[in-house]
Amino acid sequence: MKIYTDLKKFSAINPVVTIGTFDGVHLGHRKVIRRLQELAQKVNGETVIFTFYPHPRLVLNPEDNGLRLINTLEEKKVLLEAAGIDHLVVFPFTKEFSKLTYVEFVENILVKQLGMKYLVVGYDHRFGHNREGKYEDLKIFADQLNFKIERQDVLNMDAINVSSTKVRTSIAEGDIQMANKYLGYRFFIKGDVINGKKLGRTIGFPTANIDPQESYKLVPKDGVYAVKVDVDDKRYLGMLNIGVRPTVNNQLDNRSIEVHILDFDKDIYFKNITIHFYQRIRNEQLFASLDELKAQLAKDKIEVERLLG
Template sequence: MKIYNHFSEFKKLNNAVATIGTFDGVHYGHQKIIKRLCELAKSTGGESVILTFFPHPRLIIDPENQDLKMINTINEKAKILAGLGVDHLIITPFTRDFSNLTPAEYIQNILVDTIGIKNLIVGYDHRFGKDRKGGLQDLEAFSKNFNYKIEQIPEQDINAVAVSSTKIRTALLDGDVALAANYLGYNFSIHGRVIKGDKIGRTIGFPTANIFVEETYKLIPSDGIYAVTVEMNNEVFKGMAYIGQRPTINGMTRNIEVNIFDFNKEIYGQEITMTFLEFLRHDVKFTGLEALKEQLQKDKEATLAYFKKSS
């Protein structure tokens, strides 16, 4: 898959089969649209194109509201889309100027003159242009003038999946990573760099790698303990993760830590991907480090039992 970070990098195609959206999570509903996109491109001898936006349009249109967190970073999204067989991914900066395009300007300047659409696939509720005034009627009205075809994914086809990015975000913020995985079709993960911590974990027999996630817009699941896998340097390890403020030691900041089983190497500065498999328990304050150590041993046993059951 070829990736373009601006329209200026993209060379207009002779037979583009395109769809447009933020596709946060690239969940089952999104995958139905993308599957149809690739099928249509193949059957018509065209090339599949996805136009997506970064940052998320809501962060530009409503800049005062920065509470929205994304299921995927832009790099994670690109990796998933590549795995689905998409030919071209255009990641355009969503700006005020872009949001102020009229439906007619959007269709002619972006879809026709820049991308070169011959077929366009849209969801049943697709809106575009200034104040989201553009819709299916506008696309159909211009289709004869610009010689392209429209295919709309019916509402019942999308709703039959009974999934949305909002539902996935809610599940993750509740700690229900298993439900989120059911919606997504894959296990949720975070990617980050290992940084130095205060090394309290190693004093009680549970050393942890502290993970720094650079993308502040990335959604982090609810505080608690999770069964996870950790991938680094093309190796995968089992472990248990902790998210929280470490109330037992009166912590002041929210940490993301992982105890990697059967592992004792120094990995400061390493990039790792942590995949969430099962929520084990909520974060609680213990009477001291000894009580915490006893609970962590139980957590490790529960994590190992999960891996044994799922193997």
């Protein structure tokens, strides 16, 4: 997959294009991608995803710092390449760009600069300033500018429309299994192992503290999770805690992500590792003593091995 941040360097044969933030690259997105690939094959063309960075909401509503995204940009690149996309345009989203009308955007960027031959849009997609460009408007415009356009219906699972918002809600509520069902893969967090207080090793459960690196990366609800951990191209079972560790922490505003990797004793400080989430086991708890915490962690380990082993 070729990646562009400068449209002057873009080159593709009969580009078949779709546009969006593609947060999560979930099953709904993959339905659009499959159609993109079918059309590209039909017209001897190549698939193009046109996405934005930063996310438009982060630019248009900077005071609303509550937005959290399923994927970082680098994660999204990996997922889209795995999905078989030929070209990815990462277009810088600015307030100035947001003022373009849908006519200016389609004509000046998609047609003149990309050379678009086919456009595939999602069921509710709108273009341009104030999202004023509807599908019906674009169909008329397509005839004038000599490209074809098609709208994809929403993917429906269990009478629920699959969307990035629904995936984000599931993750935020700790319903990892539902999120994974919508995503079509295990939700994951990549991050560097950073120094912690090293209290886990004193009770026989050493943990790696994870820094997700991007402040906008969505982190699941506090609690204990069954996970798998990628370290140096090998995968291990793990149990992960998200929260304030109330039994051992006096700074209850100090939220952390820490994972105990089962049957593992290597030094991985400052390594970049990947956590794949499988299931939430329980809420985070305050224990009366370290012995009670240790006993519960032993039970958690058995549960992780039962679920994932």
